[in-house]
Every structure is written in structure tokens, then in C-alpha cells.
Amino acid sequence: NTIQVNLTPMLPLKLIQEDRELVIRRLQVKNFDARVIIDQITALDQSRRQLQHQTDEKLAEMNALSRQIGDHIKAGNNAEALRLKDATASLKEQIKELQKKSAEAESALDARIIELPNLPHESVPPGKGHEDNVVVRSGGKMPVRQPGWLPHWDLGKHYDILDFDLGNKLTGAGFPVFKGQGARLERALINFFLDEGEKAGYLEILPPIMVNEDSGFGTGQLPDKEGQMYVVPVDRFYLIPTAEVPVTNIYRDTILNDSDFPLKNMAYTPCFRREAGSYGKEVRGLNRVHQFDKVEIVQIAHPDHSYQALEEMVNHVESLVHKLELPYRIVKLCGGDMSFTSALTYDFEVYAAAQDKWLEVSSVSNFEAFQANRLKLRFREAGNKKNRLAHTLNGSALALPRIVAALMENNQTPDGILIPEALKPYTGFEKIVRR
């Protein structure tokens, strides 16, 4: 079950050739020591080039010979043709040998290159983990916690809108069942997020929720996150961990025009994550589940404007939590907390009062050309002969479970759970009550 790489991802190689020290320095911010691997890459690239050069020359020789043989046969000069044929035998063997070595050198090089994470943006702060992230701004009104307030898992039971035991029976731990007003609340949030996205210019997509291996590789889940995805072995399909995968892969192997920018897509999908290695208090209730609903926004941007696009996406997500009247903060992730694929990531956290916890509800990232390189997503630019790689971005807008958790916990009253104003047209009710 090794990952097939169809084409050499060339971007990191170019960067390494241009400025090796820069690559090393930047990856240090992600706490990734790249020295050894970069030396290996440089050496492997050398031998790959050399081998290709040799192979190409032999191939050119063979092509010339074949043409001559054809010409001789046509001219009726069979003796000469036969003589030349003899000469091809050893050449053929040399070519075979060289091609084998070339292919080996190339896959060895590819294997190393795809181990390199994306370079973080210059502004990314160094740091080890969550505690080193930087709060860039916050908003919303902090709820005043009342005595006797219950965490959302208890509220879910009390109002019979959220049933973990039933999910456990049907599937297993981490597959919650929403019932009645709970199910309706999910549907309301999905429609609310999609409507807001449409107003912001995003085109709605309803993609497959299983993808093939090429798609998993294109957005960088494979091979990095192989163990985190559910797999359908008979057909070698992966259940998507996020709509980012199918939506961004729409643009795999395409060449856009620069007039196509910015491309703005969004999709609602269920998302599936194995979350292997998670345990304890952090995973209680809706805090961490294996299947959840999410609306994802994706942008394909011109490299010169991708950080503008990132800003715009952050503002869009902020408007959503604002309309839901949730207390939130936006943090810029430090190098150690960033994903393999990202160049810059902002996380959104909302405050869940009963747990007294900040819960991550959105992650908005610019991947620069990292995904585009794997996707072969390029664009033509007027006046530029060479096609350039586009930039890809995505963000949750929003992931539902923790939003639901915060809404339930913060809006609980003795009479029921109050629905925020903006959501009422979508739920069709003003509060969640006991049936």
C-alpha cells in the first residue's frame, strides 16, 4: 500500500536549488530538521539528471538508427538494413539498463521530496504546540455562567436531541445521533452557512464523500495522514476527512486562465476522521467525533493575491460566529501546531461556557503552491510563457459539532435552549424544549 506518485513534485526542488538555507531555516519554524533530507534530495537530483541525460542521448541514437533502417528498407537496401539492425541490440540493452536506473533515481527522489512539509509563511511564530499560538483578535460577549449549568452532553440527554449511546449501538463511539430539534438544528446550521457563503460569492458544490488515492495525494492527506482516514478496501476509496479534498481536487490537472481568479467554491459534506490516538476529557461529547457535518470554503487564487484571499476568508468566518452570537477568538497557529501542508493558518475558537473551554471550530489556511504542485494546478498568465502554480486556500465555515456544543451550553435557560436570532428562520423554532 505505497503511494504512487505520478509526476515529480518539482516545487520544493526548485526552492532547494535556489536557496537551500532558506528552506532549512523556514522548516525549523515547524520544528522540522531538513538538513539530512535536503542533502539526500540534492544528491538524488544530481544523479537523476545525469541518468536522464545519458538515457536521452541513447534514445536519440536509437531513434536515428531506426529511421535509417526504415529508409534502407524502403530503398531496397536490405543488406545495409540488416547490418544496422545488429548494431541496435547492444544499444537496446544499454537503454533498458539506463531507464531502469533512471526510474529508480526518480522514485527515490520523489519519495524524499514528498516527506518535506510546506514552508511556513514568514509571519508564522515559532513554537511547540497549542500553547504557543498567538491570539490575533477576539469578539462576542462572554456568557455569565450560572450555577447548575450543564455541559452539552447532559443537555443533549435532557432534551433528547443528542444521543451518543444510540450512535454507539448503530456504529460505535464518536458517531452521535441527532434527534428532533437537534437534527433540525444541524440542518438549520448547514443551510445558514451555505446561504451566507453564497452571499459571499461562493459557488455551492455537492461532491462525492469518498475519494480515490490520487485525490488524497493531491491535497496532501496522503501519505501524511493515511492513518486518520477511513478506507473502503475493496475499491480503494477513502472517506473524506473534509470537503477540502474533493472540492480542491476538482482543479487537479488543470490549467486556468488568470482571469478565472479568484475561484470560490464551497461544499457541505459529512466528514469522517478516525482520530486515532485521541482520548480522555478532550473527546467528550461533541468535542471530538468520528463523523460530523461541515461547510467548507475553498479558494483558488493568484499567487500575488492569496494572502488577501486568506484575509477575506477569515473575515467571512468571523461574520458567521458573530451572527451566531458566540464569543470567539482568532489565533494564528505557531509553527509546531500547523499542519504538514499549510503555509499560514488561523484557527477560530468559540467559548463553551459549561465546560469553560475554548473549542476549535474553524481552521482557515493558505497552502500557497504546496497543494497546487501536487495537484498540477497551474494557470496561464498573459505575457508569461511558463505556466505558474496557483495558490489554494480553504477554511471551515463552519464545522458543526462544537458550534452546536457552544450554542447549547451558552444559551441554556430554565425554560430551554435559546436559538440565536440569525438562526431562527432556519430552525423554525425559538428554543429547544423538552418533548
Next chain:
RNA sequence: GGAGAGAUGGCCGAGUGGUCUAAGGCGCACGCCUGGAGAGCGUGUAAUCGCCAAAAGUGAUUCGCGGGUUCGAAUCCCGCUCUCUCCGCCA
């Protein structure tokens, strides 16, 4: 699930072993023509990697994907994927 047909450039489409360095058409770009537009005429029209300091140039690869036969494969052989038609099953 069974039987048959097919997959060629941005698109349509020709091509059954060397003249494929892929015909022809459409589209697109530029030029000529025009008061302007159209028509007409002419020219051009892919990607990836290598060599070269670079441009120019040049070598290699790519006709769904992977193997094979051959001095030589879009073309012949084997496997796979996908599409279409018919039959069966089915929300």
C-alpha cells in the same frame, strides 16, 4: 452481474507497422483587408523533463493507464480503468 462497441490535441475527427515531425475542420491569438465590424486571406496554436549562465536552440517523453512484441507502435498482443449500447437486478 452478462454480452458487445469504444477511448487520438482546447473541441470534433482522420489515421490498421516507417511518409505520424498526428490529416482536415472548429475554436483561440496575431497580422492583412475595412470608415468600423463581419466575411475572406495569411501566420501561429500542447504539456512535462533534460542539455545550455540565459534567451534562442536542441534532445527525450506523452494518442485512456500499465506491461509486451519489433530495429521501429496511435496502429499488433496481454492486463487494467473508464465511457457508450443491449440484457439482468435495483432506490
